[in-house]
Amino acid sequence: MSQFAYDLVLRGGKLLGENQDAIDIGIRDKKIIAIASQLEGAGNIELAVSGKLISPPFVESHVHLDSALTAGEPRWNESGTLFEGIQIWGERKQGITLADVKQRAIETLKQQASYGVLFVRTHADVSEPNLIALQALLEVREKVKDWITVQVVAFPQDGIYSQPENEALLVKAVEMGADVVGGIPHYELTREDGVRSVQRIFELAQQYDRLIDIHCDEIDDDQSRFLEVVAACAIRTGMGSKVTASHTTAFASYNNAYALKLIGFLQRAKINLIANPLINITLQGRTDSYPKRRGVTRVKELWQAGLNVSFGHDCIQDPWYSLGTGNMLDVAHMGVHVCQMTGTSEIDACYDMVTRNGAKTLNLVDYGVEVGKTASLVVLDVRDTYGGKQRYNAIRLRSRPLYVISQGVRLEI
Ligand code: 17E
Ligand code: FE2
Numbered sequence: 027m028s029q030f031a032y033d034l035v036l037r038g039g040k041l042l043g044e045n046q047d048a049i050d051i052g053i054r055d056k057k058i059i060a061i062a063s064q065l066e067g068a069g070n071i072e073l074a075v076s077g078k079l080i081s082p083p084f085v086e087s088h089v090h091l092d093s094a095l096t097a098g099e100p101r102w103n104e105s106g107t108l109f110e111g112i113q114i115w116g117e118r119k120q121g122i123t124l125a126d127v128k129q130r131a132i133e134t135l136k137q138q139a140s141y142g143v144l145f146v147r148t149h150a151d152v153s154e155p156n157l158i159a160l161q162a163l164l165e166v167r168e169k170v171k172d173w174i175t176v177q178v179v180a181f182p183q184d185g186i187y188s189q190p191e192n193e194a195l196l197v198k199a200v201e202m203g204a205d206v207v208g209g210i211p212h213y214e215l216t217r218e219d220g221v222r223s224v225q226r227i228f229e230l231a232q233q234y235d236r237l238i239d240i241h242c243d244e245i246d247d248d249q250s251r252f253l254e255v256v257a258a259c260a261i262r263t264g265m266g267s268k269v270t271a272s273h274t275t276a277f278a279s280y281n282n283a284y285a286l287k288l289i290g291f292l293q294r295a296k297i298n299l300i301a302n303p304l305i306n307i308t309l310q311g312r313t314d315s316y317p318k319r320r321g322v323t324r325v326k327e328l329w330q331a332g333l334n335v336s337f338g339h340d341c342i343q344d345p346w347y348s349l350g351t352g353n354m355l356d357v358a359h360m361g362v363h364v365c366q367m368t369g370t371s372e373i374d375a376c377y378d379m380v381t382r383n384g385a386k387t388l389n390l391v392d393y394g395v396e397v398g399k400t401a402s403l404v405v406l407d408v409r410d411t412y413g414g415k416q417r418y419n420a421i422r423l424r425s426r427p428l429y430v431i432s433q434g435v436r437l438e439i
């Protein structure tokens with residue numbers, strides 16, 4: 027029997043929420059076993075976090091780890107468009123090896139963890155005949171699982187029906203153990219192929235019991251309308267909470283009459299939505315002169331309609347966007363600006379979009395700072411002295427956490 031009541035105790039922190047009293051958190055055997063003011067009994071390790079914010083970890087709900095840290099290879103994206111990015115990645119991926127992808131992915135995950143990100147959904151490009159990116163990220167998922175949780179999406183970057191072999195590659199990727207089935211209907215050769223691809227993705231997800239996350243309508247074309255197909259499939263299959271539509275930037279170009287109807291369908295479908303404000307604001311609107319559209323989906327309206335919306339980074343130094351850091355507070359900060367969510371409850375909502383809403387999108391069950399949950403949390407140097415608005419100050423300051431606790435262990439960051 028250990029002489030300590032706890033493996034680790036955090037003393038005097040403030041949980042997320044206004045006007046919280048200071049509390050202690052006691053952790054043993056990787057679990058939170060007590061939350062109370064002035065816990066009795068000592069911890070083997072004691073951390074004084076007086077007045078600081080204790081938050082559930084950040085959740086990266088959308089990133090491409092296979093292309094992370096390749097910006098400039100083999101060349102820079104000069105037009106700044108999605109399509110030039112796809113071309114450059116198409117060249118870069120010719121030469122990829124397991125070691126190359128694994129090394130970059132792990133380096134990126136360490137960077138993310140240092141910013142308090144402990145749950146990551148990554149896409150793996152499966153439009154490549156040897157499925158190297160997928161194999162590498164599945165291996166990485168296992169290798170890092172003691173300190174960060176990774177979900178892998180089988181993502182057919184070049185489309186399922188654009189090349190004869192791509193559909194079989196997607197199926198193989200799911201059989202190899204991808205957690206999530208992906209797609210890119212707006213980049214299929216025809217509208218009909220796009221519709222068919224969404225139907226096929228649902229079929230596969232049901233057959234193999236997987237989640238769904240589709241790159242959907244990532245274009246400024248107001249005629250790109252695959253989100254309605256995703257919503258219809260979710261309504262018909264009842265898969266709602268297991269389904270995610272990512273990007274949906276065309277939503278920002280739809281007329282209001284259509285958008286209003288679609289929001290009603292989405293409420294019925296209960297799917298999750300992910301916006302990627304850092305890169306959407308830079309990739310989209312490139313064909314406009316002035317007035318120039320913002321490139322981000324209708325985040326505020328979707329959130330107001332009660333839908334689960336999260337924010338992702340999408341890119342960490344890759345051919346689409348070279349300025350990613352891994353810090354989810356950078357993402358939330360950009361979200362606040364681009365989506366004009368500057369009201370106090372709106373800023374709080376943007377913080378939720380990089381924490382608990384992302385957890386919901388990933389279908390995580392063991393998430394949150396509560397007794398009985400696995401002890402994964404972050405301590406941020408955000409105090410009541412800044413006016414008591416914890417989430418507002420976290421986004422304003424965007425600082426690295428003081429401590430990151432993952433599965434009961436303090437990470438060296
Ligand atoms: N691929 C894609 O289709 N869209 C993106 N935003 C990225 C990769 C980063
Ligand atoms: Fe993406």
